Amino acid sequence: MNPLTKQVPNVPKNAVKYLNNHQSEAVDRLQQFLTIQSVSTDPAFSQEVRRGAKWVARELNKIGMEVTVYDTAGHPVVLAKTPNQLLAPGAAEAPHVLFYGHYDVQPPDPIDLWTTPPFLPEVRDGAIYARGASDDKGQVCCFLEALRAWTQNNGKLPVPVTVLIEGEEECGSVNLQPFIKKHKENLAADIVVISDTSMWDDQTVTITYGLRGLLYFDVQLHGPSRDLHSGVYGGVLANPATMITRIIGKLFDSENRITIPGFYDDVATLSDQEAAQWEALDFDEHKDCLGPIGVDTPFGEEGYSTLQRRWARPSCDINGIYGGYMGEGAKTVIPSFAGAKVSFRLALNQNANKIAKAFEGWLHLHDTGGCEWKITNHGAADPVGVSSDSPFVAAAQRAIKQSSGKAAVLAKEGATIPVVADFKNVLGLDSLLIGFGLNSDCIHSPDEHFALDRFNLGCRTHALLLSELAKGG
Amino acid sequence: MNPLTKQVPNVPKNAVKYLNNHQSEAVDRLQQFLTIQSVSTDPAFSQEVRRGAKWVARELNKIGMEVTVYDTAGHPVVLAKTPNQLLAPGAAEAPHVLFYGHYDVQPPDPIDLWTTPPFLPEVRDGAIYARGASDDKGQVCCFLEALRAWTQNNGKLPVPVTVLIEGEEECGSVNLQPFIKKHKENLAADIVVISDTSMWDDQTVTITYGLRGLLYFDVQLHGPSRDLHSGVYGGVLANPATMITRIIGKLFDSENRITIPGFYDDVATLSDQEAAQWEALDFDEHKDCLGPIGVDTPFGEEGYSTLQRRWARPSCDINGIYGGYMGEGAKTVIPSFAGAKVSFRLALNQNANKIAKAFEGWLHLHDTGGCEWKITNHGAADPVGVSSDSPFVAAAQRAIKQSSGKAAVLAKEGATIPVVADFKNVLGLDSLLIGFGLNSDCIHSPDEHFALDRFNLGCRTHALLLSELAKGG
Numbered sequence: 006m007n008p009l010t011k012q013v014p015n016v017p018k019n020a021v022k023y024l025n026n027h028q029s030e031a032v033d034r035l036q037q038f039l040t041i042q043s044v045s046t047d048p049a050f051s052q053e054v055r056r057g058a059k060w061v062a063r064e065l066n067k068i069g070m071e072v073t074v075y076d077t078a079g080h081p082v083v084l085a086k087t088p089n090q091l092l093a094p095g096a097a098e099a100p101h102v103l104f105y106g107h108y109d110v111q112p113p114d115p116i117d118l119w120t121t122p123p124f125l126p127e128v129r130d131g132a133i134y135a136r137g138a139s140d141d142k143g144q145v146c147c148f149l150e151a152l153r154a155w156t157q158n159n160g161k162l163p164v165p166v167t168v169l170i171e172g173e174e175e176c177g178s179v180n181l182q183p184f185i186k187k188h189k190e191n192l193a194a195d196i197v198v199i200s201d202t203s204m205w206d207d208q209t210v211t212i213t214y215g216l217r218g219l220l221y222f223d224v225q226l227h228g229p230s231r232d233l234h235s236g237v238y239g240g241v242l243a244n245p246a247t248m249i250t251r252i253i254g255k256l257f258d259s260e261n262r263i264t265i266p267g268f269y270d271d272v273a274t275l276s277d278q279e280a281a282q283w284e285a286l287d288f289d290e291h292k293d294c295l296g297p298i299g300v301d302t303p304f305g306e307e308g309y310s311t312l313q314r315r316w317a318r319p320s321c322d323i324n325g326i327y328g329g330y331m332g333e334g335a336k337t338v339i340p341s342f343a344g345a346k347v348s349f350r351l352a353l354n355q356n357a358n359k360i361a362k363a364f365e366g367w368l369h370l371h372d373t374g375g376c377e378w379k380i381t382n383h384g385a386a387d388p389v390g391v392s393s394d395s396p397f398v399a400a401a402q403r404a405i406k407q408s409s410g411k412a413a414v415l416a417k418e419g420a421t422i423p424v425v426a427d428f429k430n431v432l433g434l435d436s437l438l439i440g441f442g443l444n445s446d447c448i449h450s451p452d453e454h455f456a457l458d459r460f461n462l463g464c465r466t467h468a469l470l471l472s473e474l475a476k477g478g
Numbered sequence: 479m480n481p482l483t484k485q486v487p488n489v490p491k492n493a494v495k496y497l498n499n500h501q502s503e504a505v506d507r508l509q510q511f512l513t514i515q516s517v518s519t520d521p522a523f524s525q526e527v528r529r530g531a532k533w534v535a536r537e538l539n540k541i542g543m544e545v546t547v548y549d550t551a552g553h554p555v556v557l558a559k560t561p562n563q564l565l566a567p568g569a570a571e572a573p574h575v576l577f578y579g580h581y582d583v584q585p586p587d588p589i590d591l592w593t594t595p596p597f598l599p600e601v602r603d604g605a606i607y608a609r610g611a612s613d614d615k616g617q618v619c620c621f622l623e624a625l626r627a628w629t630q631n632n633g634k635l636p637v638p639v640t641v642l643i644e645g646e647e648e649c650g651s652v653n654l655q656p657f658i659k660k661h662k663e664n665l666a667a668d669i670v671v672i673s674d675t676s677m678w679d680d681q682t683v684t685i686t687y688g689l690r691g692l693l694y695f696d697v698q699l700h701g702p703s704r705d706l707h708s709g710v711y712g713g714v715l716a717n718p719a720t721m722i723t724r725i726i727g728k729l730f731d732s733e734n735r736i737t738i739p740g741f742y743d744d745v746a747t748l749s750d751q752e753a754a755q756w757e758a759l760d761f762d763e764h765k766d767c768l769g770p771i772g773v774d775t776p777f778g779e780e781g782y783s784t785l786q787r788r789w790a791r792p793s794c795d796i797n798g799i800y801g802g803y804m805g806e807g808a809k810t811v812i813p814s815f816a817g818a819k820v821s822f823r824l825a826l827n828q829n830a831n832k833i834a835k836a837f838e839g840w841l842h843l844h845d846t847g848g849c850e851w852k853i854t855n856h857g858a859a860d861p862v863g864v865s866s867d868s869p870f871v872a873a874a875q876r877a878i879k880q881s882s883g884k885a886a887v888l889a890k891e892g893a894t895i896p897v898v899a900d901f902k903n904v905l906g907l908d909s910l911l912i913g914f915g916l917n918s919d920c921i922h923s924p925d926e927h928f929a930l931d932r933f934n935l936g937c938r939t940h941a942l943l944l945s946e947l948a949k950g951g
Contacts, residue, residue: 046805046806046809048806112805114809115705176808217712221808221810223807230773231771233771233922233923234917234922236891237893238767239690239795239821240778240793241787241788242771244795246795246797250723250729251730254723254724254726256723257724290714294714298702298704298706298711299704300702300703300716300848301848302847304716305715306713314713315711315714321712321720322717323720324809325803325805326719326799326801327804329796330587330819331804332519332585333520334519335649335694335797335821336819337795337821338797340798343796348712350713375773375777384808420707420710449708450705450811
């Protein structure tokens with residue numbers, strides 16, 4: 006047991022009380038953060054992304070952390086360390102927490118589908134609406150507010166904390182891996198804590214013990230040197246828009262399996278035991294997954310349930326497709342090029358670089374009619390599984406029980422946090438993935454939002470997690 | 479022989495002289511016409527389309543024609559008739575010419591690829607650059623200037639003329655067929671004259687005796703009620719962007735034949751005689767077709783030459799494809815819908831409505847994974863063949879020989895002028911298709927242009943055609 010909590014047992018309670026009493030100030034700070042248009046994937050927003058980094062650095066400074074903003078080949082990384090004077094007696098010996106989050110956000114398009122502008126946050130019906138409200142600015146603020154509550158309350162933290170907030174999560178964290186390698190010693194810790202995932206339902210917190218990997222490509226097929234009249238040229242040459250559908254359309258077979266040779270070779274087989282655990286979870290695919298998004302029909306790889314498809318199986322999606330005339334009405338053009346955003350979610354044991362090579366090879370297997378590929382790899386992240394049975398998970402379970410009044414659910418997630426694999430591979434660290442989002446938060450969609458009671462729950466959970474980790478992490 | 483040309487043999491010569499002497503004024507008028515943004519397919523431009531109609535009406539008025547601008551369910555139709563006082567002695571008994579053209583233009587996108595703005599016409603290197611310069615405003619002006627030359631020169635016309643200029647050619651001439659049916663008697667004539675096609679090369683005028691038909695669809699596949707995160711939902715439901723490529727990608731078989739059942743049933747077989755005539759034409763597929771547009775590889779239905787594919791065989795093109803994230807970089811979204819512009823060029827004897835039904839039926843043959851089609855038919859035009867052996871063609875051959883100094887080439891064209899089938903079916907009229915464009919004019923593309931010497935050639939040819947038709951049409 007940590008000497009701090011032995012000596013001052015009411016400190017965590019006071020931190021929680023502080024959070025409850027100062028919630029409106031926390032919401033104000035989050036609203037300020039959400040006005041920053043830190044869209045990392047679009048170069049037009051690069052100054053706003055930098056403003057995002059500066060905002061985080063300033064808040065960490067206010068809390069008393071020692072902050073450095075590092076430039077990278079892409080967007081800045083904010084790194085903050087606990088100075089000795091911020092550590093409670095005995096805290097230096099407690100497990101060192103590395104908190105990771107991201108201050109960048111997805112593009113707000115399609116903007117006209119937002120009820121209120123994506124970067125003018127508005128609180129309505131008990132939730133804050135803005136791009137990044139849930140993913141991940143709101144969740145980053147949960148941790149920042151927990152740190153603030155401890156330091157405001159006691160002037161000290163119960164564990165050493167390093168905070169790493171990056172600006173490229175939404176574009177593949179391309180420059181973070183080299184950063185982690187370079188700053189390996191500076192990032193030494195015992196456990197990573199991340200809040201960028203979802204709750205099981207609005208009352209039940211999930212500890213996520215597995216994430217899929219991600220591979221994202223922009224593939225363009227280039228043909229004639231200019232757009233052409235489809236009457237004059239229709240039928241005499243390869244139309245890039247036609248050819249890309251003919252080729253990309255072959256990515257799946259009739260059982261909805263991905264046709265790239267070797268694609269499934271390394272996928273980890275789901276054990277009967279784990280399958281049974283998932284089967285026992287309170288999950289109805291219609292009520293809890295498809296119904297709320299207006300879908301009647303589950304659809305995917307044959308032979309698997311919806312949860313298995315999401316957590317244990319890889320997937321491939323066309324995230325965007327473009328070329329030729331995309332406006333109202335008709336234009337009889339043969340476009341000089343067409344493109345598609347093609348991404349893969351990778352299941353446990355798949356290797357992102359290996360699949361990337363296989364996909365590029367597969368593209369070149371097909372007759373393009375003389376058109377040429379222009380292939381851009383927008384980032385690769387390996388899938389990751391973390392231990393679901395460790396003292397850190399036990400500490401998290403205790404904190405969650407106290408903050409929410411309910412036991413946590415242990416589950417996997419279909420999404421990707423690219424850096425989790427790097428923490429494992431480079432730093433040798435497991436990650437505690439404790440998120441406060443919901444699938445209905447519309448992350449990556451118009452009207453993204455984050456309920457204020459979940460924001461407060463996140464703040465309280467992190468405040469309690471710090472003391473639970475201090476106790477027995 | 480027409481009494482006019484008997485009495486005043488130098489009138490046509492004087493008209494040609496007038497055209498040569500007043501070319502810069504003609505170019506000024508064309509430039510003015512080209513500043514009007516008469517993009518018919520996009521509702522945002524509807525006021526500009528109306529301005530286009532008014533401009534044409536005003537010019538016809540100045541020439542002395544009796545002009546009416548008719549509203550339709552879509553864009554206005556301009557109809558002008560020759561008043562008796564504008565007819566030379568004996569002209570009332572000469573063949574009545576119905577001139578057809580269109581004042582609407584294709585959308586200017588992609589705008590950033592234009593050297594100068596599409597609606598700020600500029601003359602450089604002997605050509606006028608603007609959207610519509612060649613298709614079809616420049617060619618309409620050829621005829622208007624010919625009429626002007628006759629009336630300025632002599633005060634009279636050698637044949638009765640009706641001028642029909644519509645504003646929906648680039649969006650399928652949907653409202654023109656009903657207009658022609660309604661105004662059948664008002665449109666009575668002996669021959670239609672149209673300038674909306676290409677020359678064989680920059681010295682040789684083509685008389686076009688066949689056009690392909692056109693069918694144009696926007697097909698959208700709608701799935702989830704909102705855009706989704708591809709990590710959370712990837713692999714568990716049908717992604718509309720993925721499904722549309724899987725389905726549209728099946729439009730062709732491995733021999734590049736269209737897979738819609740019955741699609742080729744009615745296609746007219748090319749006779750050995752016609753095939754031999756085409757073979758004898760001075761046409762090199764690389765030099766005259768593919769090379770100038772940066773394409774090395776002919777590609778299309780197996781078993782046919784490039785000219786046969788263009789003139790005698792149907793084709794299918796994806797003219798546009800859209801959905802999901804189409805910007806720079808990466809966005810991991812499953813879009814709620816995706817769409818494609820799919821068009822068909824129809825070969826002789828195919829029926830546009832029959833093929834439209836077959837295509838819609840084919841779309842519904844495929845598993846959409848629960849997504850739903852939203853299908854919009856943007857217009858259907860039957861293919862057409864016209865006689866290549868008539869007194870009107872003979873008159874055109876004489877006029878072209880005089881204006882260009884070279885014999886005309888008789889050829890077909892792969893493109894479509896929807897109204898030509900209506901003139902045949904409703905009015906019982908053949909069309910003389912004599913155009914002054916070139917495939918290198920970049921019609922439907924950025925930097926559309928029309929060489930001034932071809933503009934002048936067009937004016938002179940029409941001036942001479944009027945007297946040749948008067949002689950012996």
